[in-house]
Amino acid sequence: MKRDRRSAKSVRNAALMLAAIALAIYLGFIFSGFFRS
């Protein structure tokens, strides 16, 4: 069954995914600097 996009679970999953992307970009930039130097 197709999950309702307005359900609490869908909302939470979408938010967590976006937060994980932001965190990955932040850490990625810093650690790429470490490996470069």
Added chain:
Amino acid sequence: MSTAVADAHTDDHHGPEKGYRRWLFATNHKDIGTMYLLFSLVMLFVGGAMAMVIRTELLSPGLQFVNPEFFNQMTTMHALIMIFGAIMPAFVGLANWMIPLMIGAPDMALPRMNNWSFWILPGAFTILLATFFVPGGAPASGWTMYPPLVLQTGDAFPFLIFSIHLMGLSSIMGAINIIVTIINMRAPDMSLLKMPMFVWSWLITAYLLIAVMPVLAGAVTMLLTDQFFGTSFFLAAGGGDPVMFQHIFWFFGHPEVYIMILPAFGIVSEVIPTFARKPLFGHDSMVYAISAIAFLSFIVWAHHMFTVGMPLTGQLFFMFATMLIAVPTGVKVFNWTATMWRGAMSFETPMLFALAFLFLFTIGGFSGVMVAIVPADIQYHDSYFVVAHFHYVLVPGALFAIMGAVYYWLPKWTGRMYDEKLGQIHFWLTAIFVNVTFFPMHFLGLAGMPRRIPDYATQFADFNFIASIGAFGFGLSQLIFVYVVVSCMRGRGRRATDEVWDQPKGLEWTVPSPAPFHTFEVPPRIPEKAQAFS
């Protein structure tokens, strides 16, 4: 009916809490939107006061009003406060107020995180402003914080870094909230391409925010570790590269420019159809144009640093990529103009601001193409021409759109019509003074006046005098804006109808004026006439 909506129904009969708890513990998108907008208004005046100090010092040649160190603090703090404290929170406030109303959602998707997003900001700016009182004074290296200069900042340095981290956190959480709201909370009938253009512009802006605010956070974290933890990311003496900071900063900084203008495009795309009484011309092409601008914003960053020394291939790539942005921007300007073509136009204050945006932002766009040309930019770089360029983009661009949006939706927020006569006086004074202030800066830059200096050669005196007079007039004119807004908030003026304007399109006009505390507790069926202009 979904769980989230059903849960919301258990407490939909109470109104707002009383006293300070309503604001401190706010989870209602309208209350949080109001707080964002008021906060940005306060910051506009704080940053504006700093602009007045700058223009007072530059009124005539010589050092007479402040010392050079304080002048540099003024330019740095003016930029940081206007960008992160005034323009961005104003757009987030508009998003909070209008996105749920425009897509038929009961609130933002994550109301408690919304509270946190807002309340971080006053703390961040208190920390930033408190640096005026620490040894060494406030940051003075320019808002771009280039090392090694920024590492000479006094005790303010860690406060600067921390406050920027907080602002970034607030922006990222706000962006997550906006994306999830738009993707997950739309009324069932509203497909993505039926969304109003303001919602579209914010969806793309929010993706930009999530992509680049962590980059800024990473860059300033590396500055922090260079200063306090012995790393050498940007220190040449330790094997690092100061130019790398510029690359990372502008990889954030250029999309940031579009973060400050895409929602303005969305606002103008709402206002012009209403007052031209015609559907927006080329709705879908507007969406593609915004998307194209957002994509291009990631591959043009080094046009901010043509003079650092980079391979010719790099210069050519960034020059041509930058010029490409003029294509989707031209599509948008064409579409706004075509929307007005043979429309039954009227010129209420929001429309005046939208029209001024169209003319004056385009001037900023043209000077943007000029500075994109590498051989010419070698001359323009770090001159007042650049100051003129980005102020034309940000003041009659972003700020005019925000003011137009406030006039456009204020009757929906407060239930009162603003004083049209005062609105028009405010508009004309603002539009005239903004040109008196910033147009002479083009000439100053072309004649060779560098930016960020408290003193200048006497041949620049006349244009600087004119610019300063314009700035004082511009600053004073904004008091009318405050009076108009406060009057409506205090319930003065005639009552606004639910539609407010002449048959505007969009779900926000289907709810009463003022919009009740809770709206769209049941997802609305979207009437044909309220559909977006597709």
